[in-house]
Amino acid sequence: MNSIKLWINSQEVEAQPDETVLQAADRAGIPIPRLCAHPWLKASGSCRLCAVEIDHHRGLPAACTTPVQEGMRVWTDSAKVLDFRREMIRLILQEHPRDCLGCWRNGTCELQHLVELVGIDFPYDPPHVSPGDTLPAGPYFERDPRLCVRCGRCVRVCHEVRGAGVLVFRESNGKQEVGTAFGRSLQDAGCQFCGACVDVCPVAALREPLPAYSHRARETISETCAGLAEIVMELYRKELPRKRQESICPICSAHCPMSFEMSGSGRIIQVRPVSGTDANAGQACVQGRFLLKEHLQGAERVQKPLVFEDGQYREIDWASALDEFAHRLSACGPLKTALLTNARLTNEELFVLRKFARTVLRSNLVGCLSPPGHSAMEETIAAGSSSTGVRGRLADLSLAGTAFAIGVNPPATHPIGGVLLRQVSLNGTRLIAANPCPVSLGRFADMALSYVPGTEAPLLWGLMHVMLREGRVDPSLKTREPKLLGRLQQDLGAFEPEAVAAITGVPSEQLVETACLFGGEKPVSILYGRGLLESPNCREAARAMIALLALTGSLGKAGGGMIPLYGDSNLRGATVLDMTSPLFDFSPGCQGMAPHLSGGLAEMLASGQIKVLYLAMESSDASSFQTLRPYLEKVDYVVLHDCVAPSWQTAGEGGGAPHLVLPMASAVEKGGTFIGSDGLLLHIPRLGSRIPEGKSALRVVEELAGRMGVDGFSVQSEESFLEDVRQEAFERTVRVNKPREPIADSHCGGTPLEQQVADQGRGILEWIPMHWELAPLVLDCSYPFRGIAKEALVPYFLGPLLAREATSVFYPDAAIEMNPSDVFRLGLQPGDAVRACSSKKEWEGRLGLNPIIPQGFVVLPPHEFTFSEMSGLACSGFAVRVQKIGESLND
Numbered sequence: 001m002n003s004i005k006l007w008i009n010s011q012e013v014e015a016q017p018d019e020t021v022l023q024a025a026d027r028a029g030i031p032i033p034r035l036c037a038h039p040w041l042k043a044s045g046s047c048r049l050c051a052v053e054i055d056h057h058r059g060l061p062a063a064c065t066t067p068v069q070e071g072m073r074v075w076t077d078s079a080k081v082l083d084f085r086r087e088m089i090r091l092i093l094q095e096h097p098r099d100c101l102g103c104w105r106n107g108t109c110e111l112q113h114l115v116e117l118v119g120i121d122f123p124y125d126p127p128h129v130s131p132g133d134t135l136p137a138g139p140y141f142e143r144d145p146r147l148c149v150r151c152g153r154c155v156r157v158c159h160e161v162r163g164a165g166v167l168v169f170r171e172s173n174g175k176q177e178v179g180t181a182f183g184r185s186l187q188d189a190g191c192q193f194c195g196a197c198v199d200v201c202p203v204a205a206l207r208e209p210l211p212a213y214s215h216r217a218r219e220t221i222s223e224t225c226a227g228l229a230e231i232v233m234e235l236y237r238k239e240l241p242r243k244r245q246e247s248i249c250p251i252c253s254a255h256c257p258m259s260f261e262m263s264g265s266g267r268i269i270q271v272r273p274v275s276g277t278d279a280n281a282g283q284a285c286v287q288g289r290f291l292l293k294e295h296l297q298g299a300e301r302v303q304k305p306l307v308f309e310d311g312q313y314r315e316i317d318w319a320s321a322l323d324e325f326a327h328r329l330s331a332c333g334p335l336k337t338a339l340l341t342n343a344r345l346t347n348e349e350l351f352v353l354r355k356f357a358r359t360v361l362r363s364n365l366v367g368c369l370s371p372p373g374h375s376a377m378e379e380t381i382a383a384g385s386s387s388t389g390v391r392g393r394l395a396d397l398s399l400a401g402t403a404f405a406i407g408v409n410p411p412a413t414h415p416i417g418g419v420l421l422r423q424v425s426l427n428g429t430r431l432i433a434a435n436p437c438p439v440s441l442g443r444f445a446d447m448a449l450s451y452v453p454g455t456e457a458p459l460l461w462g463l464m465h466v467m468l469r470e471g472r473v474d475p476s477l478k479t480r481e482p483k484l485l486g487r488l489q490q491d492l493g494a495f496e497p498e499a500v501a502a503i504t505g506v507p508s509e510q511l512v513e514t515a516c517l518f519g520g521e522k523p524v525s526i527l528y529g530r531g532l533l534e535s536p537n538c539r540e541a542a543r544a545m546i547a548l549l550a551l552t553g554s555l556g557k558a559g560g561g562m563i564p565l566y567g568d569s570n571l572r573g574a575t576v577l578d579m580t581s582p583l584f585d586f587s588p589g590c591q592g593m594a595p596h597l598s599g600g601l602a603e604m605l606a607s608g609q610i611k612v613l614y615l616a617m618e619s620s621d622a623s624s625f626q627t628l629r630p631y632l633e634k635v636d637y638v639v640l641h642d643c644v645a646p647s648w649q650t651a652g653e654g655g656g657a658p659h660l661v662l663p664m665a666s667a668v669e670k671g672g673t674f675i676g677s678d679g680l681l682l683h684i685p686r687l688g689s690r691i692p693e694g695k696s697a698l699r700v701v702e703e704l705a706g707r708m709g710v711d712g713f714s715v716q717s718e719e720s721f722l723e724d725v726r727q728e729a730f731e732r733t734v735r736v737n738k739p740r741e742p743i744a745d746s747h748c749g750g751t752p753l754e755q756q757v758a759d760q761g762r763g764i765l766e767w768i769p770m771h772w773e774l775a776p777l778v779l780d781c782s783y784p785f786r787g788i789a790k791e792a793l794v795p796y797f798l799g800p801l802l803a804r805e806a807t808s809v810f811y812p813d814a815a816i817e818m819n820p821s822d823v824f825r826l827g828l829q830p831g832d833a834v835r836a837c838s839s840k841k842e843w844e845g846r847l848g849l850n851p852i853i854p855q856g857f858v859v860l861p862p863h864e865f866t867f868s869e870m871s872g873l874a875c876s877g878f879a880v881r882v883q884k885i886g887e888s889l890n891d
């Protein structure tokens with residue numbers, strides 16, 4: 001693009017033709033005040049503070065919305081402009097309280113900076129603003145409408161960036177005020193508690209309450225005379241924010257870059273997303289933004305080694321703890337020990353744990369607890385990608401013509417994926433959201449499909465059937481892959497839209513319309529989550545996804561491919577390092593269902609075959625340990641090496657209390673590397689550790705090996721195994737006969753190796769015929785509803801977030817839930833005692849309304865099903881009727 005020239009305050013400035021005057025001035029270092037503008041947001045031109053004078057232009061245009069023009073002459077500091085800005089600021093200050101000294105944004109407030117920049121000197125009376133209370137705004141932040149300057153940033157970020165659309169401007173006492181539609185609570189309005197609105201607010205109208213001591217310090221200062229203030233400052237100086245350090249959020253695979261604001265004593269005061277990074281578009285989620293600091297320094301953090309004796313835990317020193325641990329390991333024969341992690345450890349730790357287990361303990365039971373279906377999916381992708389390059393990258397999503405999100409609710413389970421989907425959909429990428437129940441993504445998708453849980457594979461086959469029929473496939477396939485095309489046409493022939501509609505519950509017209517959203521020059525990205533993984537036909541669905549990518553010519557193209565939106569921070573690293581397998585798949589369980597392991601490992605633990613179990617984890621919520629707890633009673637010696645210890649663990653309640661608890665250092669405290677879901681190696685910048693006794697698994701293995709008289713495990717630095725890890729990752733990522741290269745390093749801007757693989761082998765695909773009985777569920781007037789177990793919906797919805805879906809799907813008091821329109825059509829009321837009957841089974845309980853549940857469905861309590869029933873039911877549900885207790889069928 002040819003640049004153009006303009007003059008700002010007589011300075012010649014170069015700009016790109018698509019830039020605004022404000023952007024051009026910013027690049028030239030010419031300051032222009034602003035309030036409503038923010039780098040994450042589209043310009044709105046509402047505050048008028050960026051007004052400038054432009055020769056031959058009428059009035060004072062807003063610099064943030066005025067495009068540059070060749071030869072334009074702009075004045076940012078003429079008397080007219082300065083007067084106008086002062087007047088705009090005066091209007092704001094007329095209503096704004098002046099107790100800046102007691103405000104926690106004092107010093108970082110953008111309004112203060114504006115006043116300084118514009119040069120106003122407070123010749124106006126302070127406004128009469130009653131102190132008033134701050135308003136609650138959910139569990140993580142609060143709001144003070146008196147401070148709001150109505151810049152609209154919060155409303156726009158919530159809508160434009162997060163796609164949540166929770167905040168709106170409302171009329172209150174004749175003034176515009178930020179709130180939710182109809183004054184609903186943030187939870188009810190669908191808030192993700194991501195904190196993006198707090199981060200863009202220029203003043204303290206939306207704010208995260210800082211620790212009481214910090215806030216109190218400022219208040220105290222404001223109320224005290226200047227001399228005393230110095231003394232008070234000195235007293236509190238240690239805890240006032242003083243330094244920032246950048247690292248990442250170590251919780252999920254999005255690896256959001258975060259800025260940690262720490263007091264002089266090293267305590268983390270606030271954690272905020274780093275702006276201007278591609279990785280997360282400057283965004284985070286409730287976990288990283290608000291909960292991470294609690295995870296790192298909360299009361300549940302294990303501080304010292306603890307040994308369980310006489311029904312309770314007591315502190316013990318590291319040396320004695322490791323002596324006993326090493327002794328127990330030495331006393332075990334081969335195959336009597338197991339080492340388990342939860343995919344939040346670094347690559348270096350995973351590598352060393354595996355090496356230690358296999359070479360010293362002579363045990364193959366070493367691995368990461370991973371979501372059910374993960375291993376099956378990885379195996380299927382590995383088989384597919386041996387020649388085709390199936391994996392896509394979130395970073396390339398903007399290059400996709402169509403983004404297809406299936407079995408996933410990104411705003412709840414992978415918020416950064418949700419943000420990127422929102423961005424690309426605003427920029428013209430077609431978006432399809434497919435999930436059993438309506439999800440937030442559907443609000444801005446071009447097509448939102450609701451299908452019966454577990455019918456992902458037939459849904460995909462149905463779509464491909466229509467694409468083949470309508471000729472919406474890559475034209476080059478005819479010559480490149482005639483055999484594949486023939487096989488698909490033959491195998492998918494039976495999956496007419498009407499037949500697929502009967503299985504999946506998606507109307508045939510919607511299927512045809514959706515199929516028409518595929519095709520064109522640009523590739524297709526398929527994003528999937530836990531819902532798809534836990535589907536009983538996960539493997540078939542994975543193969544169908546690969547075939548769909550082949551049909552659309554998306555394999556091996558940037559912007560095309562399969563993108564997982566689930567998982568702990570280093571699940572990909574654990575997979576690459578051979579630490580995941582179906583043996584370690586687990587389901588974390590939910591209301592009414594105990595967490596469960598897959599058969600193999602559960603049986604081995606329960607049989608008493610395992611004598612010593614080492615659990616090396618970084619849990620943020622102890623759910624990994626909860627999963628294992630029912631199986632631990634038969635193990636002679638259990639060592640839990642973790643960051644958090646839920647109270648029941650330390651109190652030794654119930655069976656399965658670990659014999660030894662060791663404090664784990666978090667990934668951000670020990671440093672090392674993760675492998676991102678895009679295959680890039682990511683270095684974890686290290687923060688100063690707050691847990692002096694926390695150790696990494698590397699250090700523990702080193703000390704155990706020393707005590708057991710084994711060489712080869714001494715650690716020079718936490719990252720000294722990096723080369724081994726790179727080599728290992730390389731061996732597993734690159735196919736044989738490919739040029740050798742270390743795994744790409746994100747800090748060097750490398751390209752994922754899979755992309756190379758893809759480029760070299762694009763287009764060769766083995767189609768494995770699918771197995772599916774065309775047996776649609778028959779609903780009739782006797783049994784008109786489709787009954788499903790509540791458990792079948794969990795993986796489609798539950799992320800760790802407090803999204804609206806999570807709270808309302810699991811409406812606590814109702815045993816049986818239905819869509820409100822079905823309830824009222826039957827003449828029932830919420831809270832009625834009802835009976836749901838299938839031809840084989842009956843359920844009774846109170847009826848709850850749940851707008852998330854699609855019409856025609858009845859959701860039943862999970863604890864009434866056995867595990868085998870659950871697996872079967874998730875496929876298609878079963879026909880039921882619902883009636884009020886006491887009414888006969890004919891009433």
Ligand code: SF4
Nearest residue numbers: 158191192194195197
């Ligand atoms: S926290 Fe996020 S979702 Fe909630 S209102 Fe703010 S921007 Fe919107």
Ligand code: SF4
Nearest residue numbers: 148149151152154201
């Ligand atoms: S709450 Fe903050 S971001 Fe929202 S309009 Fe008011 S000042 Fe602007």
Ligand code: SF4
Nearest residue numbers: 249252255256285288
């Ligand atoms: S999206 Fe993941 S990495 Fe980012 S803040 Fe949330 S939990 Fe942390």
Ligand code: FES
Nearest residue numbers: 045047048050064
């Ligand atoms: S910053 Fe340009 S109008 Fe507000």
